[in-house]
Amino acid sequence: MPILLFMESKLKKYSVAVLGATGVVGREMVKILEERNFPVQNLKLLATEKSTGVFINFQGEQIKVEKVTTQSFENVDIALFSAGKEASIKFAPAAVKNNAVVIDNSSAFRMKNNVPLIIPEVNPGEIKKHNGIIANPNCSTIQLVIALKPIYDFVGIKRIIVSTYQSVSGTGKQAINELREQSQAFLNKDKIVKKVYPHQIAFNILPHIDIFLDNGYTKEEIKMINETRKILSDNSLKITAFAARVPVFYGHAESVYIETDEYISIPGIKQLLTDFPGVKVIDDPSRFLYPLPIMSENEDDILVGRIRKDLAEENGINMWIIGNNVRKGAALNAVQIAELLILEEK
Amino acid sequence: MPILLFMESKLKKYSVAVLGATGVVGREMVKILEERNFPVQNLKLLATEKSTGVFINFQGEQIKVEKVTTQSFENVDIALFSAGKEASIKFAPAAVKNNAVVIDNSSAFRMKNNVPLIIPEVNPGEIKKHNGIIANPNCSTIQLVIALKPIYDFVGIKRIIVSTYQSVSGTGKQAINELREQSQAFLNKDKIVKKVYPHQIAFNILPHIDIFLDNGYTKEEIKMINETRKILSDNSLKITAFAARVPVFYGHAESVYIETDEYISIPGIKQLLTDFPGVKVIDDPSRFLYPLPIMSENEDDILVGRIRKDLAEENGINMWIIGNNVRKGAALNAVQIAELLILEEK
Numbered sequence: 302m303p304i305l306l307f308m309e310s311k312l313k314k315y316s317v318a319v320l321g322a323t324g325v326v327g328r329e330m331v332k333i334l335e336e337r338n339f340p341v342q343n344l345k346l347l348a349t350e351k352s353t354g355v356f357i358n359f360q361g362e363q364i365k366v367e368k369v370t371t372q373s374f375e376n377v378d379i380a381l382f383s384a385g386k387e388a389s390i391k392f393a394p395a396a397v398k399n400n401a402v403v404i405d406n407s408s409a410f411r412m413k414n415n416v417p418l419i420i421p422e423v424n425p426g427e428i429k430k431h432n433g434i435i436a437n438p439n440c441s442t443i444q445l446v447i448a449l450k451p452i453y454d455f456v457g458i459k460r461i462i463v464s465t466y467q468s469v470s471g472t473g474k475q476a477i478n479e480l481r482e483q484s485q486a487f488l489n490k491d492k493i494v495k496k497v498y499p500h501q502i503a504f505n506i507l508p509h510i511d512i513f514l515d516n517g518y519t520k521e522e523i524k525m526i527n528e529t530r531k532i533l534s535d536n537s538l539k540i541t542a543f544a545a546r547v548p549v550f551y552g553h554a555e556s557v558y559i560e561t562d563e564y565i566s567i568p569g570i571k572q573l574l575t576d577f578p579g580v581k582v583i584d585d586p587s588r589f590l591y592p593l594p595i596m597s598e599n600e601d602d603i604l605v606g607r608i609r610k611d612l613a614e615e616n617g618i619n620m621w622i623i624g625n626n627v628r629k630g631a632a633l634n635a636v637q638i639a640e641l642l643i644l645e646e647k
Numbered sequence: 648m649p650i651l652l653f654m655e656s657k658l659k660k661y662s663v664a665v666l667g668a669t670g671v672v673g674r675e676m677v678k679i680l681e682e683r684n685f686p687v688q689n690l691k692l693l694a695t696e697k698s699t700g701v702f703i704n705f706q707g708e709q710i711k712v713e714k715v716t717t718q719s720f721e722n723v724d725i726a727l728f729s730a731g732k733e734a735s736i737k738f739a740p741a742a743v744k745n746n747a748v749v750i751d752n753s754s755a756f757r758m759k760n761n762v763p764l765i766i767p768e769v770n771p772g773e774i775k776k777h778n779g780i781i782a783n784p785n786c787s788t789i790q791l792v793i794a795l796k797p798i799y800d801f802v803g804i805k806r807i808i809v810s811t812y813q814s815v816s817g818t819g820k821q822a823i824n825e826l827r828e829q830s831q832a833f834l835n836k837d838k839i840v841k842k843v844y845p846h847q848i849a850f851n852i853l854p855h856i857d858i859f860l861d862n863g864y865t866k867e868e869i870k871m872i873n874e875t876r877k878i879l880s881d882n883s884l885k886i887t888a889f890a891a892r893v894p895v896f897y898g899h900a901e902s903v904y905i906e907t908d909e910y911i912s913i914p915g916i917k918q919l920l921t922d923f924p925g926v927k928v929i930d931d932p933s934r935f936l937y938p939l940p941i942m943s944e945n946e947d948d949i950l951v952g953r954i955r956k957d958l959a960e961e962n963g964i965n966m967w968i969i970g971n972n973v974r975k976g977a978a979l980n981a982v983q984i985a986e987l988l989i990l991e992e993k
Contacts (some may be wrong), residue, residue: 356728424957460960464810464902466852467884480850481834488831499935506812506940508902508953508967513932517955519915526958539959541900543967545812548894549850556810556854556889556902567863587858589845594852607854609863612872613885614806621854621889 314342315643318377318401320392322346322366323355325473326406329632330381331359337636340643347373349388371395379639382406383631397433404435404638406631408520411436411528418531421637422579423450428641435638440630441465441521441544441553442528444567444603447629448580449559451573453533457562461540463525466547466554467510468594471626473496480548498546507546519544552594553626561616567608570618574605575622579629584608592623600625600631660688664723665736666746667730668692668712669701671819672752675978676727677705681980686989695734717741724993725985728752729977743779749782750984752977754866757782757874764877767983768925769796774987781984786976787811787867787890787899788874790949793975794926794968795905795952797919799879803908807886809871810902812893813856814940818937819971826894844892853892865890877889877968899972907962913954916964920951925975930954938969947979 317334321327328350334341344359347369356363367373369388373454374380374396374441382396383406384390393403393410410416417427420443438446445463452458469476476497483493483503493501500507510521524541547554565573574580583592584606592604604623611617624630649734663680667673673694680687690705693715702709713719715734720726720742728735728742729752739749739756756762763773764782766789774781784792791809798804815822822843829839831847841846846853856867871888893900911919920926929938930952938950950969957963 343681462808462904466812466893482831485834488827488834501941502940504941506893506895506900508900508937508939509932509935516958517932517953518958541904541957541959541963541965543904543953543965545900545902547812547852547966549852550968554852554854554890554891558808558887558889558904586855586863586865586955589855591854593854595847595850606891609861611887612862612864613887617887619889621891 303621313643314340315378316343316345316376317341317639318345318347318374318380320347320369320380320382320388321349322357323348324381324383325470325477325627326631328357328636329627330383333356333628333632333636334633335360337640339636339639345373345377351571374399374401377401379404379642381639383635393434402431402435402642404437404635404642406437406635408439408524411432411438411524412531418528419638419641420447420532420634421641422447422577424532424534425641428638428645435642437631437635437638438528438532439524440471440522440624440626441467441555442525442532443630443634444553444622444624445525445555445557446532447531447603448584448605448620450533450572451577452559452561452570455573456565458559459562460560461529461538462558463540463542464556465542465544466549466556468551468553468626469502469546469558470551471553476502477550480550484548502546503548505548506536508543510544510546542632549594551625551627552597553624553630554592555593555622557620557622558611559618560614561618564616567610569609579603580605582606582608592621594623597623597625604611605627608625612620659685659989660686661724662689662691662722663687663985664691664693664720664726666693666715666726666728666734667695668703669694669698670729671816671823671973672729672977673702675973676729676981677703679982680867680977681706683986685982685985691719691723695730719746720745723747725750725988727981727985729981739780745992748779748781748988750779750783750981750988752783752981754785754870756780757784758877764874765984765987766793766980767987768793768923770878770880771987774984774991781988783977783981783984784874784878785867785870786817786970786972787901788871788878788979790970791871791901791903791990792875792878793949794920794951794966796798796879797802797923798905798907798911798915798916801919802911804905804907805885805908807875807884808904809886809888811888811890812895812902813890814895814897814899814972815848815892816897817899817976822848823896826896830894848892848894850894852894854889856890856892879895895940895961897971897973899970899976900940901968903966903968904957905964906960907964910962913956916954925949926951927955928952930936938967940969943969943971947975949975964989
């Protein structure tokens with residue numbers, strides 16, 4: 302990882318706020334700030350709904366979650382936002398006005414020209430261009446781009462075709478409960494109750510993530526296309542995406558086909574990926590070793606396996622990519638952006 | 648459907664055997680022979696293991712399942728085989744020697760030059776070339792090829808890239824039980840017991856179906872590639888496949904990207920698919936209508952939706968294909984081949 306661990310007490314410390322602190326990603330952000338010894342002077346936990354009496358542990362201290370207002374960001378240096386697009390649009394200007402830097406996990410600002418979209422291992426230099434807001438890419442984009450970046454840099458990529466297998470934790474707490482409750486109801490032959498998804502998710506697959514656009518794509522698919530191009534600064538990259546929700550709790554999977562500009566061998570790709578920060582190759586089918594969603598549980602690296610040549614297309618390569626959508630796909634990447642930010646400030 | 652229903656008693660009747668009658672596909676074959684009024688003179692139910700005292704209902708009669716021997720096929724006209732590759736290799740010669748025609752659901756003979764590989768809606772004419780054995784394609788191949796055939800015929804297809812989401816019923820009874828038991832154990836926080844699959848299948852995805860080959864592909868993936876080329880009689884077709892097992896009981900799903908030789912509009916594709924026998928278009932995202940694995944339960948047609956243009960490649964098209972892997976993917980297609988066979992005989 303290109304990131305220092307901030308262990309030394311003489312370093313500057315920062316006032317940090319987490320908006321959406323009671324959500325799946327927000328709680329993970331707090332955990333990761335502690336795990337990575339982020340130099341926190343003061344931690345403010347915020348939520349859009351008044352969660353009366355909710356406390357979250359940080360470094361042994363119980364911190365009360367407060368309802369966010371436009372006044373919440375006074376004296377905040379870094380604000381990690383993960384309360385959805387509407388909350389980001391509503392509260393980011395107030396945070397920026399108070400001189401906080403917002404690291405936003407929603408899709409609100411990702412495609413704005415003056416907002417850098419950062420994966421620290423991929424395009425750290427872009428962070429300098431920020432104007433108070435830095436965007437965290439979509440979970441499916443992060444794991445795709447980090448695994449393709451070393452190949453992109455070494456031999457070029459002209460074509461990407463990706464099909465996702467995304468877990469319900471990407472939707473949030475209610476979806477995790479829905480998968481659990483529907484699965485139990487199905488096994489008991491009870492009635493399946495649908496609250497979060499328009500169709501049964503237990504023992505089923507929904508070819509539908511986020512809203513549908515007029516061109517027949519979902520917004521999730523278009524995010525993957527547009528964000529990948531922006532992060533790689535390559536608008537001529539041909540990329541298409543299909544996104545599906547699967548009955549898995551944690552970990553997103555992707556079946557990825559790429560066409561490179563120049564020839565590269567499979568051992569060459571494995572070496573590139575092994576050497577790249579944040580990526581781990583698990584690819585020994587003879588021992589039934591390949592990435593699985595359940596492997597991502599305590600995993601910060603993106604896992605890549607099933608790497609093989611297309612038998613019909615000379616520079617075609619297939620691979621299977623798994624990422625922890627809550628950590629590297631969201632909370633961890635956001636905290637890594639914050640680490641990069643304070644490194645840049647020095 | 649190009650197949651007649653044989654309602655009239657004056658038609659010739661046939662002595663039919665089902666090998667693998669106690670399996671998921673075998674039981675479905677018996678059901679479908681009855682449903683479609685196949686002109687059965689006499690039905691012989693066979694299994695490789697002696698299933699003492701197992702009876703299966705056919706047309707109101709309880710038929711005892713017998714242990715198969717090389718003598719079992721005397722006076723049998725049509726033998727439907729679905730007891731795995733080894734049983735097919737062992738018993739098909741005996742059946743053919745007894746002048747039975749074998750319709751084989753295993754992969755044993757599919758790629759043999761003198762064995763036609765038939766989807767009745769796609770390549771019925773090939774059946775004339777049989778020498779006693781007709782092969783039923785792999786479940787994932789059938790649903791892919793039937794949905795692509797009308798497009799292939801109308802504008803040509805030069806490239807197919809497919810990622811599958813395959814249900815556990817494709818593995819058999821034990822796998823259905825394993826998904827049920829592991830899911831319950833997971834929800835109860837009990838130990839997950841693995842018997843059929845090398846890894847937990849409940850709330851997980853395995854990028855692994857059938858055995859691994861030296862080139863990094865699984866046999867399932869290679870089957871899809873080779874069988875598609877054989878059925879379409881097109882060895883220059885560029886096709887690559889990735890196959891994954893998902894925690895779904897019934898119904899296989901496929902995310903499919905194709906590149907056509909000539910331009911075709913999306914409404915044009917929908918019309919072609921709607922007009923093609925055995926295919927149904929379900930594609931109205933504004934009403935959350937798209938194919939789902941659970942829709943395939945009582946469905947003989949292959950369901951196609953999420954049909955859309957690739958935004959980067961002029962003749963690129965994405966779609967989502969669902970099929971009932973036990974019926975059209977196996978048992979139904981086999982019985983349809985038998986119907987075609989007796990039609991050809993007249």
